[in-house]
Amino acid sequence: MPATESLARADTPRAGDVPRAPDSRNVMRRKEHIRSAAEADILAAAETVFARAGFSGATMAEIAEAAGLPKANLHYYFRTKAALYRAVLDHTLSLWLAETDGIRIDADPALALGNYIRAKMRLTATHRDASRVFANEMLHGAPHIGKYLRTELKALVDEKSRVIDHWARKGLMDAIDARHLFFTIWAATQTYADFQPQVCAVLGKTRLSRAELERATEQLVRMVLRGSGIRG
């Protein structure tokens, strides 16, 4: 996500656009470290706060406190609240594209799709806040990442859909609309992160145990595979 840095960074005087002597590289490396470490701390705190309160509900003061920094320091690294939000989103999106590698023409459909679902479910469990930030952005019309959806994500889904169509033509599974299949998989997995209060309430628990998630995962895998006519 090359846009991240240019978006996230504040305009420190002449930083990055001034030619530097070769021997000054070490300096910049150390400065870079301070920078990236601070940015990482801020991003982590921001992700938590944005996930809980959304963009409008989150306050820079709250994020600053969560990061253990004075508020003005946030504005040193991220010019505006919107820029910080974009940076959090960029980090989230980088998680999103992953895990589809196994969906290839020469792969076994049951294994490939099953492992994809398992990976997605694991992702929503380990990166709950990222999932919520993403969901929030969707809910509000995806004003910041619309272009990403129409280009990168669409291209990826188009490619993987061709794989599934190929599987269907080879008789390995039913001829189904791969795109809607992805929508269902995404929705069914993300719901355990985004709608956790509902899930917990209906199950009569206060939190989602690993075992419960495991059960949900395997049932979903079974349902998708059988529902797609994949012999398991």
Added chain:
Amino acid sequence: MPATESLARADTPRAGDVPRAPDSRNVMRRKEHIRSAAEADILAAAETVFARAGFSGATMAEIAEAAGLPKANLHYYFRTKAALYRAVLDHTLSLWLAETDGIRIDADPALALGNYIRAKMRLTATHRDASRVFANEMLHGAPHIGKYLRTELKALVDEKSRVIDHWARKGLMDAIDARHLFFTIWAATQTYADFQPQVCAVLGKTRLSRAELERATEQLVRMVLRGSGIRG
């Protein structure tokens, strides 16, 4: 939802708690009409705005403009922004419980579940904003409707789960966890309302056509029925 009125209404002086003569009923009816008409207008505008911007992102001024009323008038009918939000949520929740009537022991599983999915999908299409308001509330931890989830919704799902367990024991379908089945159905249907930007972007369209939704619905029905071992 009896709590709605007491929550939503402003404390007009002595309204509702003063004994009235029987012949004054017509008066109150007309006053009630003004009241309910105004409340309905405000609620409709609020649902749209809350759906787009969330609770924190929405402003009373914006809602007022959408309703074509001065801001102070909103506060006449709904004391606070939170009370207005609660009223919108209550309206949303009343939609939520419906449509499960068909899931009965003596029903045919394929028909009952299939029609339930179709009804849910229709609901997300016709009440997109309501779905988004609900999703937003979930995302932020369901602070306002936690009790509803743990009581009414849980009771309903418990009851319907027993029906599905019964179907499984009679050999009409596989023995699956009914609760997770509901989570999957809810997620897969709501995603077409809540994540519409993603769906449209991946499909390469600007809006979801009725035909596209129809296709998604039938594929989901087929997947759920076959995935649950229900003979179709």
Added chain:
DNA sequence: TACAATCCTGACCAACCGGTCAACTTGCAT
């Protein structure tokens, strides 16, 4: 040590927002 670049921060401000209120109009029974 001297310097420059980067990093850090307390104090401050303008804009916005939810909510109030006093004054006004409308509707309706007598």
Added chain:
DNA sequence: ATGCAAGTTGACCGGTTGGTCAGGATTGTA
């Protein structure tokens, strides 16, 4: 017509929030 309750509204207010800025502290080099 009269009077009162209900409905309506412009103007206003205090608190919050994103963002700024001047100046000090740190870091690393020459």
